Amino acid sequence: MDESEGKEAEQVPPSVRNPDSASASDQDDFVEPASEEIKNAVLVAADTFVDINYDDLVNEDYDSHPSGVIHAIVRSGSQDEHSSSEHNDTSTGEESSEDHNEIPKDLSAALNDVALKESDPIEEIEEDEYGKGSKWQLEKKHIFILSSSGKPIYSRHGQEDKLVTIMGVLQALISFVSAAKDSMRSIVAGDHKFVFLVREHIYLVAVSKGLESVQQLVLQLSYIYNQILSVLTFTSLQKIFKQRRNYDLRRMLSGSEKFIDNLLNLMDHDPSFKLQAVRCLPLDSPVRDSIAQSIIQHARVKDLVFAIILANNQLVTLVRMKKYFLHPMDLHLIINLVNASESFKAAESWTPICLPKFDASGFLQAHISYLDESCQTCMLLLSVDRESFFILSECKKKIQERLIKYNGLQAISDSLMKTSYSCQQCGISDLRHFLYKSRSMAQYTSPELEAPYLSDEEQERLFGLYLYLHNRIHTSVRPLKILYHVGKHETLLGWVTQQFELYAVFGPLITKHTAIGAINKLLRWIKKEETRLFILNSATF
C-alpha cells in the first residue's frame, strides 16, 4: 500500500497547481489529464475527473461531448491504443471564475419582484392548493422542468400541468435574459434561491429555501438533466424537438418521473452526489478480488463494456473494458435506476440505458438481475450489443454459480447485515462523524450515523452541516484548503488536499489542537483500513 501511495505522490506534481496562485480555483488541476499510472490505479473514471467543476457543469455542451463511444466500440470491437483521449471529459478549466454575470440593476430589481411574488399569478387562477400559504408553497425545494417553448415537463411538487403559469414566467425570465446574449444563473430573493440550468431544449429550475448553495443546486439540476438523457439520449431529445418545437416531453418521459423523484430524494440525504463519489460496500480485499475474478472469467463477452455489482446502493465491484471508464455521475444514475425500480426483482431484465458522461448519443443495453433470493445484490452487465441478452444471461448464471460456490454472495450479505462501522472503531474520542473522499478513486467512506444523529431532524441537520462545509471549501469565488468552524452544537473541520477530501464533525468543546491530532489519527486509520473500504485495483476485462 505504501508503495502505491508513493507512486501516486510522485505522479501528482505535474498537475499540482502553484501554491502561490492560491486564488486560482481548483479547476486548474483538471486541465491536465492524470498520468497513466494514476489512471491504472483508478477505479471510477478518475482519469478525467477529480473534483466537481461547477463551471463546466453549467457550460457543458453535449454537442461537443465526446459522443460516439458506443459506435466506436461497435466498430472497433476491442482494439485499443490511443483511445484514452477519446473519452476525456470536456473539462477545460478555461472558464473564468467570475462566472456569475452581473444582472443589470434595474432588471435585477424587476426579477426580484417577480421572484418574491413567485406564486401570485397562480393564486388568482388556482384555488388554495397552490396559493399563498398552501402546502405546495411551503415546500422546501421545488424543481421545475420545462421545454424551451415553455411547456411543463416536470414539477417535484404538485401537478406540472397545473403550473403552466409559473412555467411561463420562468420561460419568460430565461428568454428575456438570453435575448441580451446573456444567461440566467440564479436569483436570490429573501431566503429563496432560484437556480437555472439552461440546456438546448430543456430548462431546469430549482427554487429552494434549504441550505444548498447555488453551485450545489446547479449540480443537482445537472443530475436531473442527465437522468432525462439517461432515459432518452441526447440524440433523440434533439430529434424530438427538431421535429416539433412544442412537443410535450411528458409523453416520452411517462413512467420515468419516479426516477427523477427518487434521485431528488436521494440527493437530499445522500452525500455521495455532492461529493461526486461512490461508496463501496466494505469487504476484505481477497473476497472482493474473487468476486471480480468471477466476473472476469465468466463474462468474457465481446462488446461488454461494464459489469457492476451493487448492494444497498453501495458498489461491490466494477469490471470495465480496459479503455473505458465509468464516471461517478453515470454510476449514480445506475444506482438510482436500481434503487427506484422494483421490476428488476421479478425477472431478468434487458433494458436500454444511456450514460450521458460515457456517451450521450446512444444507449447501452443493460442486463439487470438480482443474484440472491432476497434481492439485495444486483448485477448489471452493460453491453453495446443489443442482441446479446442470451449470452449475458448465460454469463449471469455462471457468475452466480461461482459466487455461491465461493461464498461471494454470503460475504456480501454478511457485510450488509452488520452495520458498516462505527466512529468508535477508529478510536478517536470526540469524533462524531466524518466523510472521507479519495479524490483519485472517486470513492468515499463514512461511518454509521450514531447518537446524537439518530432522529431524522438531527440527520438532516448533520447533512446541512456537511453542505455548509463542502460549499465553503469549494466555493468558486474563494476555494479553501482547510476550514475550521466552531458551531453552536459541533465543531467542523474540512480539509482538501490533492489526494483526499475530509469533512469531520466533532463535539463542540474540542480544541483546534486536538481536532488536528484526531484528524491525523483518522487518516492513519483509514490508510490501515483502505483495502476494505475502497476498491483500489480497477478490474478490467
Add this chain to the structure above:
Amino acid sequence: MKSIEAKVVVLGSQGVGKTSVVIRYVGGMFSKAVSPTIGASFFTYKMTLDNYRIKLQVWDTAGQERFRSMAPMYYRKANAAMLIYDMTSADSFYDIKDWVSELKKNIDTPIVMCLVGNKNDLSDIREVSTEDAMEYASSIGALYCETSALKNTGIDDAFLQVAQQLIKLYETSPNSGLHTIDLQDNSSRPASSSPGMKVDSPKKQTAQSTNSGGGCGC
C-alpha cells in the same frame, strides 16, 4: 416426445397488466404493487402438451411510450404475440391495432397472435365489449381470451391456446422459425431437417436443460 422452444412477446399499452398476467402465469402469484417494467423482463416457462415439451421464452415488454422504439428488438423472431389490453379502457384496445399493423409490417414468419382482454374482474365498468373484441380478433386471425390476473381467470387458458397453436404451427408450417430440441435421437424426425429450423445438438441440449432449471426464477 419432442421439445419446442418458442419465443413469446407480450405487447400492449402502459398499465394494462402485462406483467401481472405473466407473473400470475409463470410465478403463480399476484401483487398489487407491480412497478412499471423497465425495458423488458424475461421469463421462461416449461409445459408438456400433446406429446410435446414446450419451453416458452416470454418477453414481457414495457408499455411506456419511450420504450416503443425498442419493441422490434423484443418481437423480432417471435413465434407468438400476446396482445393485451385493459377491457376498462377503450384506448388501450385501439392501441392494439397499432401493434398488429407494426407486427404485420415487420415480421415475415408466421406468428400466433392472441388478443387478451385483461381486468375481467372489473367487467361491470368495461368499455370494450366481448363482441367487438372477438370480431376484431377474428378479423386479424388472432385467438381471443378474457382474463383477470387478480382473480386468476382465463390466463392458463390463454397460454394453453397459444401453446396449442404453436404446436399446430410447428407441424404444419416448416419455416415457422420455431426452435426444436429433440430429446430422442433425431435421425428419424423429418421436421428437424427442414429449413428454418434450428436443431440443437444433443450436447447443447443437455446444457440447456440443466440451465433452464434455474431459469424461471421469479
